[in-house]
Amino acid sequence: MNTGPSDVLPAAGLYEVVHRRRDVRSQFTGEPVPGDVLARVLAAAHAAPSVGLSQPWDFVLVEDPGTRRAFHDHVRRERDAFAASLTGAEAERFARIKIDGVLESGLSVVVTYDAERGGPAVLGRHAIADTGLYSVCLAIQNLWLAATAEGLGVGWVSFYREPFVRRLLGIPDGVRPVAWLCLGPVTHTETVPDLERHGWRSRLPLETVVHREHW
């Protein structure tokens, strides 16, 4: 095995960031993200791999309190809709779970997917249309890890309807909102994921999701 590169690459540091990363809702301080830090985090997102080098992502930076409040009101309604689908112990557990930090974090980053970018012949997409969408998610994870390494928190909010976000931010037809991310300084990072601490679900042992040669 060619062990050369692993001797000089910071594997331990990478793993520290990967395992320290949390989905943050409650710990945002509301302080701003310094411009140079934000630039590094966005550059990390933009360095993600993409199908056919299409780079089909965009990042809308939302600080305006009115916009964030309008989104938060929408999220609250969608939270109620999901809550209404639950019963018994599950409904009680969900009632204790905070699902967003849209008002507490001073910055939201909305990540979108433009299927037209790099087209019409996107190398590697002819057989699987969703590969463009997959690329956007790889950029999101780069952003998330970079923010974690910078000591910032990220929270992905998914209690929304895509047409609402498209109208709110003036996103063109044909461009799809993929993620609404809250980003900002945090008081601290939890060791255990919120949903595990609140008894919603537990992490699975790794060996249950690994198969050899066949499923």
Add this chain to the structure above:
Amino acid sequence: MNTGPSDVLPAAGLYEVVHRRRDVRSQFTGEPVPGDVLARVLAAAHAAPSVGLSQPWDFVLVEDPGTRRAFHDHVRRERDAFAASLTGAEAERFARIKIDGVLESGLSVVVTYDAERGGPAVLGRHAIADTGLYSVCLAIQNLWLAATAEGLGVGWVSFYREPFVRRLLGIPDGVRPVAWLCLGPVTHTETVPDLERHGWRSRLPLETVVHREHW
């Protein structure tokens, strides 16, 4: 700003990995991935965030040469199908581009999405069904960065039809193949992405994909 965590977290190392990561086709040595390294890489993937902590991913490790050759034959046919859609200079550029390292790398990792996992009430998925698929992609990027930090190469092959891969690996109905990844030791890592070196596309300036307050 709470700068405490960023003083101790290895941001520089994270960025080094993010920017060094490449999509590898030609540099696999064929040597095996040591078991302890593979375990760390898979654990990093499994530590990704997931909607409602559903952890909807599975990893099928494929070493069998017969299976990899069958997949490679399929990829070659899909490559021909894409090539037939191109004309002129684009066709000439594509002819020079290697699209997979399935035979050269001794290990493939096939990543899948199980929409039933953690259901039926997946917290955060009621409004956007695709968030489960997004979670799988976050795990893939964790895997990719961990492998890079370990000095290994990863190449995502997407020239395939999902039903073929499902049949080849015995993946159950309702579970979707998301990525076929070649993983293994490499001779070196290129500085510039293959598609850019071959003139297929260039990287966009970051500022062209960043918007403020609205699109």
